[in-house]
Amino acid sequence: MDGLLGNLPQKQIVYKDGKNKEIDARPEYLTEPHPKYSFWLELCRHPRVLNAVQSVLGPDLILIMSHLIVKRPGDGLPVAWHQDNTYWHSVQGTDVATVWLAIDDTDRANGCMQVIPCTHEGYPEMDKVSTGGDDLLGLTVEVTPAMESAAVCLEMAAGSLSLHDSFVLHGSDANTSGRRRAAYTMRYANAKTVAVDTAQHWVPVYLVRGETNNTDYIDIRPGRNLPEPIV
Numbered sequence: 001m002d003g004l005l006g007n008l009p010q011k012q013i014v015y016k017d018g019k020n021k022e023i024d025a026r027p028e029y030l031t032e033p034h035p036k037y038s039f040w041l042e043l044c045r046h047p048r049v050l051n052a053v054q055s056v057l058g059p060d061l062i063l064i065m066s067h068l069i070v071k072r073p074g075d076g077l078p079v080a081w082h083q084d085n086t087y088w089h090s091v092q093g094t095d096v097a098t099v100w101l102a103i104d105d106t107d108r109a110n111g112c113m114q115v116i117p118c119t120h121e122g123y124p125e126m127d128k129v130s131t132g133g134d135d136l137l138g139l140t141v142e143v144t145p146a147m148e149s150a151a152v153c154l155e156m157a158a159g160s161l162s163l164h165d166s167f168v169l170h171g172s173d174a175n176t177s178g179r180r181r182a183a184y185t186m187r188y189a190n191a192k193t194v195a196v197d198t199a200q201h202w203v204p205v206y207l208v209r210g211e212t213n214n215t216d217y218i219d220i221r222p223g224r225n226l227p228e229p230i231v
C-alpha cells in the first residue's frame with residue numbers, strides 16, 4: 001500500500017457530485033487495485049475472507065470490484081450516508097455485499113465506518129441528493145434524525161473485517177485525528193442470482209468460489225493461477 005500511496009498521480013478522474021470529474025488526487029479514491037496487483041487479488045480470494053462472504057451470500061461467489069479508502073491524518077474526507085447499489089448500474093440483483101477490511105485501527109476520531117441497521121430491508125432504492133460539501137461522493141440520501149440516531153459506529157482493530165449489504169445505509173465522518181485510517185473494501189455478489197453486465201462494468205469480474213454459467217467471468221478459484229496483472 002505504501003507504493004500506491006507514494007505514487008499517487010497528480011490528478012484523478014472520480015465519480016463525484018453525480019458525474020465523472022477530474023480532481024487533485026487523494027488516497028480515498030484508490031479504486032480497483034486488484035486487477036493490477038496480484039497482492040490485492042490474492043487477498044480477495046483468501047479463504048478467511050471468502051468464508052465470511054459465503055456466510056451471507058452463499059457458496060457461489062464473484063468478486064465485482066474493490067476500493068482502497070485511505071483517510072490521511074487530519075484531512076481525511078467524510079463519506080455521506082449512501083447505499084452502494086445505486087452507484088453500480090451494471091450489477092443487477094440484491095445478493096451483493098462488501099467486505100470492509102480494516103488496515104489501520106479505526107474508531108470515531110479517525111472516521112470509522114457507520115451503518116444504520118436494517119435500512120436494507122425490502123431493498124429500497126433511495127434517491128440521491130447533493131451534499132453541497134466536500135466529501136467522497138458529493139451525494140447522499142435524506143436521513144431523518146431518528147434514523148441517524150440509530151447509527152452504529154464500527155470501531156475495529158486492524159486486520160478485522162465487517163460485511164455490509166449493498167442496500168444498507170452507511171458512511172463515515174472526516175478523519176480529524178492524527179492517525180491514518182486505511183481500509184480495503186472487497187465487493188462480492190452471488191454468482192447465480194446476480195447478473196453483471198460485463199460490457200458496461202469497468203473491471204473484470206472474477207469467479208472466486210463455487211460455480212457459474214457465465215463464461216465472461218475470470219476463474220480465480222483457489223488453486224487456479226492468477227491472470228497476468230492488467231497494467
Ligand SMILES: O=C(O)CCC(=O)C(=O)O
Nearest residue numbers: 069079098171172183185
Ligand atoms: O470507508 C468508508 O469510510 C466508507 C466505505 C464505503 O462507503 C463502502 O465500503 O461502501
